[in-house]
Amino acid sequence: MNPSIPPVLAAFLGGCVAAGATAAGTLPALFARSIAQRTQDTMFGFGAGVMLAASAFSLALPGIHAAQSHGAGPWHAGGIVAASILVGAALLLVLDRVVPHEHFIKGPEGLSSQRIKRAWLFVFAICLHNLPEGLAIGVGFAGTDTAHGLALATGIAIQDIPEGLVVAVALMAAGYARGYSVMVGMASGLIEPVGAFVGAAVVVDFPLLLPVGLGFAAGAMLFVVSHEIIPESHRQGHENFATGGLMVGFVMMMMLDTALG
Secondary structure: OOOOOOHHHHHHHHHHHHHHHHHHHHHHHHOOOOOOHHHHHHHHHHHHHHHHHHHHHHHHHHHHHHHHHOOOOHHHHHHHHHHHHHHHHHHHHHHHHHOOEEEOOOEEEOOOHHHOOHHHHHHHHHHHHHHHHHHHHHHHHHOOOHHHHHHHHHHHHHHHHHHHHHHHHHHHHOOOOHHHHHHHHHHHHHHHHHHHHHHHHHHHHOHHHHHHHHHHHHHHHHHHHHHHHHHHHOOOOOHHHHHHHHHHHHHHHHHHHHHHO
16 A cells, blocks of 8 residues: 555555455355365365464554553553453454344354344344454554555455355355355455444544554454354364464464565
8 A cells, every 4th residue: 555545545445455355255156056165164264364363463463562652561551452352352242142143054143133034144244254354454554554454454355255255155055046145245345444444543533542443453353263263164073174274374464464564
């Protein structure tokens, strides 16, 4: 991204890139009938690895450095980010309990999910998954070093390509029409530019919230990894492949953050 671009606009564009990657990932579903479950679990693991590395190298550590730049000591800075991580995870836990949604394997969750069509349950679940990614991109671009935002947007976009395919194929496997499944898969990424815009706007207007925002996004992503992605990828007996994907995703995101930062 051009350094002269305002952070909020850069964050929104980064979110749009991630959303576009999700949409592009759904296109093979127009021709493929299904994806082997082992491949899906490997893709889930890859996404989890990207999010784990992003939480550590692009969010938590820059958050601590940002707090220290505002005068906080090492313990104080670490405490600010640690508390923000816990708050971010807690909010996602509340949303997970309250917002009706449906996992591909575990089935419906949330309040009054039996009253809502299954298609919308899938949509809500995808939004819960993608919201932390968008927030992370936004807060990353709003920080003092936009390279972290660029690394986040790049890593998330890469993992969104297989994620979009998995979403579309999973909807098809659940009985939805091919075109409808692809359309919903494409639309699932739209929450990311919205989250990126909101995250960046808040931090730009209130710069002292940067460490809090970075920690909050890290906590939300860690919750999604532990509560959603890893359980989904380990339920069919493909733990080794899911773990292999996680390791590759983690290393790739770590190298992106190091190279771009």
